[in-house]
Structure formats: C-alpha cells, structure tokens
Amino acid sequence: QTSLLILIALGYTLLQSKIGELDLMIPMCFMVGIIHIMLVGFGKIKDDASYKFHENEGVIGWILMSVRLMLYAWFLWAVQSSAAEGGTRLRQFLGQFRVAGSIYFLTYPFIFMVTKCFAAYWQHTVMSIGLMIMQMGSNAWLASLFLTRGEYFKVSTLSSSELPGGTKFGIVKEE
16 A cells, blocks of 8 residues: 555656656565565564564564655655646645545554553554554545545546546546
C-alpha cells in the first residue's frame, strides 16, 4: 500500500498513464520491501527473547518507525510536486489524498508511541489491534478510491479511456 500511495502521489494515473519516468519506482519499491523483510526477519530472530513482548519492540520498532516517517516525507514531496503540475481539480483531489495518506503513514508511529504508555504485557494486544484497525481502514479507503467512480476516477487518466465507461478529454459523455 505504501508503494501504491507514493506512485499515485508521484502522478501515476493522474498526470500520466504509463509508468514512463516513474520506472525508478520499481527498484525503489523493491528495496523498501527488502528492507522491511530484513527488519521483520531480524525481529523474528529475537522473537523469543524473555524481555520482548511484541515483534516491533526495541531497535527494530524504532527503525521501522523511522523508515515509515521517511516514506511519509517522500509522499508529501510527491503530492506537492504533482499538485504543482496539475490543475485546480487535481489539486483539490491531492489535498484530500494528502490527508488520507498522512493518516495512513502516521498511524504506525502513533500506535507505536501510544503502545509505550501501556504496561509491557498489554503492548502486544494494543499494537496488534491498532495495526489491524489501521490496515482495515486503509483497505476500505483504497477500495472506495479505486472501485467507485469518485473523485479519483474523474481526475485520473482512467476517465480518458476509449473503453466503455471512460470519456476522452474535452468530450462530455452523455448517459
């Protein structure tokens, strides 16, 4: 989901319909995925330590939070640069997209910090439930974003398709 949000923020399907200049994103997404897998793997190695109550505890959790905040900074930069290239309608959509994306990116750091306020034996439960709610909310939002003909469809290049349901630029579809 992180890679998808950053791709859209960079203008994929909003400013262009082909990956084109965004081909650098494929290796970047791969690297982010590898780093995440390595961090989770290191966390699993120490999983049975007697002092550890959940897998995101300790240095691994702080690194994951830092990576998440760096990805958030990249997301904000990408939204800002795409908004500068687009029109008024695209800027309005990107404003809403920035808010929803910010909630997505900042939820993990928020849950991570709130978890520290609970007793050690409650931390796993709080972290698991918080992350599950965040993922469910994010999935619901992305599903409504992509599967309805809402604002995203209207500002994206998907609405300019010659396929049934789309319209060409400058042509108003009559129904």
